[in-house]
Amino acid sequence: MESLKGKSVLITGATGGIGAATARLLAASGARVFITGRNEERLKDLLQELQLPADRYFAADLSSAKEVEKLKDHFHTVFPVIDILVNAAGVGIIKPMDTLTSEEFMTTLQANLIAPFLLMKAFLPAMKEVKKGLIINIPGVLGKVPMAGAAAYSASKYGLTGMMQSIREELKRTDIRITNLFLGGVDSAFWDHIDLRVQREKMIRAEEAAKSVWFLCQQPLSGVVSEMVLQPFNHQAI
Numbered sequence: 405m406e407s408l409k410g411k412s413v414l415i416t417g418a419t420g421g422i423g424a425a426t427a428r429l430l431a432a433s434g435a436r437v438f439i440t441g442r443n444e445e446r447l448k449d450l451l452q453e454l455q456l457p458a459d460r461y462f463a464a465d466l467s468s469a470k471e472v473e474k475l476k477d478h479f480h481t482v483f484p485v486i487d488i489l490v491n492a493a494g495v496g497i498i499k500p501m502d503t504l505t506s507e508e509f510m511t512t513l514q515a516n517l518i519a520p521f522l523l524m525k526a527f528l529p530a531m532k533e534v535k536k537g538l539i540i541n542i543p544g545v546l547g548k549v550p551m552a553g554a555a556a557y558s559a560s561k562y563g564l565t566g567m568m569q570s571i572r573e574e575l576k577r578t579d580i581r582i583t584n585l586f587l588g589g590v591d592s593a594f595w596d597h598i599d600l601r602v603q604r605e606k607m608i609r610a611e612e613a614a615k616s617v618w619f620l621c622q623q624p625l626s627g628v629v630s631e632m633v634l635q636p637f638n639h640q641a642i
């Protein structure tokens with residue numbers, strides 16, 4: 405396993421269930437964690453909990469190119485190099501076509517597909533300069549297998565999967581690795597506004613999902629985990 409000690413890691417969605425749990429695990433393993441999300445209060449609380457320096461966070465809406473640029477500038481004033489990017493931001497709008505609005509479709513694409521694209525545009529050049537780095541995405545199983553009522557979400561996550569697989573081909577001559585983590589249902593705030601009959605107590609716990617990210621962050625340099633699938637053992641919806 406590659407050591408996490410001293411690695412500079414940007415975690416998006418750090419105010420959410422999986423992102424926050426990942427930040428805790430990576431910081432405990434000695435990584436130099438930098439967190440982002442939109443909710444500044446939650447970022448500050450996590451910063452305090454992890455006893456991180458005051459400059460290790462930046463609040464940004466990642467669907468805005470301008471805000472991603474500002475995030476990049478702030479990140480690079482703290483760390484010249486980015487070792488790992490964990491793309492854990494995203495929204496869960498899971499509705500059938502009858503009730504899904506165009507606005508919701510766009511919001512889903514903005515958060516789940518456009519934001520990771522903007523992050524790649526912002527942070528990939530620094531990785532390319534040193535020809536190494538690791539990017540971890542969380543498309544979820546709905547980025548691999550469709551489900552009724554998930555047109556917007558699956559569009560965004562299939563898009564994310566395809567975009568990252570294509571970028572991976574571009575990076576073949578470098579040591580920049582891309583891992584897609586296909587998670588099934590994880591009990592987090594993600595499900596708070598989804599109108600589906602699911603059994604949250606049977607979902608993967610956010611802390612357990614974060615352990616898979618933590619593991620992937622330490623994958624050996626001689627290989628790459630191109631994808632990992634982790635699903636609840638017995639959960640009716642996904």
Ligand SMILES: NC(=O)c1ccc[n+]([C@@H]2O[C@H](COP(=O)([O-])OP(=O)(O)OC[C@H]3O[C@@H](n4cnc5c(N)ncnc54)[C@H](OP(=O)(O)O)[C@@H]3O)[C@@H](O)[C@H]2O)c1
Nearest residue numbers: 417419420421422441442443466493494544589590592594
């Ligand atoms: N939970 C699941 O069942 C599940 C399954 C498979 C894949 N996933 C994927 O895993 C990732 C994390 O999900 P989660 O369960 O941790 O969800 P969550 O608890 O709802 O957290 C979502 C995070 O994304 C951030 N976010 C959303 N839109 C954003 C935007 N426009 N700009 C910046 N940040 C934004 C939120 O930040 P703020 O709250 O600060 O705005 C929050 O930190 C998502 O990509 C999700 O699609 C989740």
